[in-house]
Amino acid sequence: MTSNRSVPTLYDVAKTAGVSTATVSRCLNSPEQVVEHTRKRVLEVINQLGYTPNFGARAMAAKRTYTIGAVIPTMENAIFARGLQAFQEELRAGGYTLLVSSSAYDPQIEEEQIKALIARGADGLLLIGHDRTKTVSEFLRKQGTPALAAWSYEADAELPSIGFDNRRAMRSLTEEVLALGHTRIGVISGITDGNDRARRRVEGISDAVTAAGLDMAGVPVIETPYDIANGAEAFHNLMQADTPPTAVICGNDVLAAGALKAAGEMGIEVPRDVSVTGFDDIELAGILTPPLTTVHVPHREMGRRAARTLLAMVQKGITGQTVQLEAKVCLRGSLAGPKAD
Amino acid sequence: MTSNRSVPTLYDVAKTAGVSTATVSRCLNSPEQVVEHTRKRVLEVINQLGYTPNFGARAMAAKRTYTIGAVIPTMENAIFARGLQAFQEELRAGGYTLLVSSSAYDPQIEEEQIKALIARGADGLLLIGHDRTKTVSEFLRKQGTPALAAWSYEADAELPSIGFDNRRAMRSLTEEVLALGHTRIGVISGITDGNDRARRRVEGISDAVTAAGLDMAGVPVIETPYDIANGAEAFHNLMQADTPPTAVICGNDVLAAGALKAAGEMGIEVPRDVSVTGFDDIELAGILTPPLTTVHVPHREMGRRAARTLLAMVQKGITGQTVQLEAKVCLRGSLAGPKAD
């Protein structure tokens, strides 16, 4: 039974080349097992017919797809873009294809996407961070598909991870802020629920604040989705207080960009009137006015190493090794001492 | 790595539920065909066993995957991010999963990715623009997989498209620039080879320049990959001339951001000393200093409509209708008249 516009199959190739389907399959998958003149003829027929293997059939029969899936929280804001680009380049060099989907920071959607990717035969998975639904964690364990968490180092997490210590990095940044003499801090954080990176960063702020002898209870923390407009609004609210902060620490560069924008609109000068810091060091950070003090994340290295590790897990069946990378404070013009008044 | 604890199959479910595989399949795909008590029992077993359908097998048997693939030139710069987000949301509402991959603006990689996506059973494809290799165009035609081009309206292209007229939009922007009295224009364009959007934009500049009675031969055009650093370097070079331009028109906002950055470093004030314009109106454009005059692209609407059109093509087998959307000039602080000297 052939459909009208039938796509050629292995069988068609075999028939017109006068060989068995096994031989055609071998020409594609282990050409060294086929003698040259046979192989040449088969490859010609393949070209002539415009044959491409049916992936589903292949996956089902061979039980591998040379596909790696990644589920990231968002494709906007370029937070993950650079790391993912490096990840993809490295996979490609290894003969693997990357398929990406995004969860919009919604655990339910993340679960769907993970299942969709596994169902589509992903040989391995790159995920971001460690917070996820119980059901999907269990699903992953049952499935046995190798998975790696990036962007967040955790020593004892369920999945091996390649990332940095968000808490420690943010603590270092905050220490720099405090060392300049700021005592009135404000925080604009991402949503911490379901986002361990955001949560760890707030913890890092708290660590530094407490260690400096200040009371975290006196530090206003606004949680809002990562977005320029939200950062602007939060900044606006923070500065409305009777004694507004002299330094606003933001959970990432996107929120900080919003804060800077709001400052401009409110006639507040940064860093003279108030300091602002970010996190991530996306390209944007360096071109804002003033340039943003932030934490530099080793995006590309993280992507590359994640790819290598995941490929090793997939190909050699080894357990992924957790690796901690460094994220360093990057001082720029948006941070200065508090106004002497 | 295959786990010894083999993943349950349809057959396992059927056996332990005491029904045929056909019935289990129906519970999943057309539950209304199964009487309630049977269905209930089967669904319980499915849950208990943690069964998930094998996608490859399903795709092969059913010949559809509810998957849409997209190949975009880059995940960086957020140029496509917003539109893609809307595209994905709309697909999701329709029960489809989006899988994305990026080509790094390399036609060869685009070809690979398209094939990979089709091989993986994508029911339809979203591509960007109209320039692609002969082989992949032919492949698409042979394959018959519905495909749609976005981000670029072309009346008579091979693929139906949902997009705007890059040429006309850039012409309008340039007319605004010229209307202010600028006669010395410089252009920083993306790489036009293999990128019809970039090419059309330069044509649009040429249209306006020529219509204004100026000679395009006198307009320096630098082509460089979309990237902040490249934009900065190109701006630097442009301003090195004996009679530097009084207005620099950039192929997109990312290049313009680089130009603004370079201007700052060179002590050139925008727009007093030189005007700078972009294209795309990504979120960045509004928060730069000064805010960027640019062309506003209807990202979200484009994404949504692309999804609806593609879904119609996939589900109803209809031919996609080409739609032209409006991209409007958006005037902001980075553009002013030339310095009166």
Add this chain to the structure above:
DNA sequence: CTGAAAGCGCTTACAG
């Protein structure tokens, strides 16, 4: 080096 054949895990007419 090559082929015949089983099997991968599903869906879907076709019967009943």
Add this chain to the structure above:
DNA sequence: CTGAAAGCGCTTACAG
């Protein structure tokens, strides 16, 4: 409403 069975397009021991 449900089942038996063919078929989807490949890969891979197993023989020869």
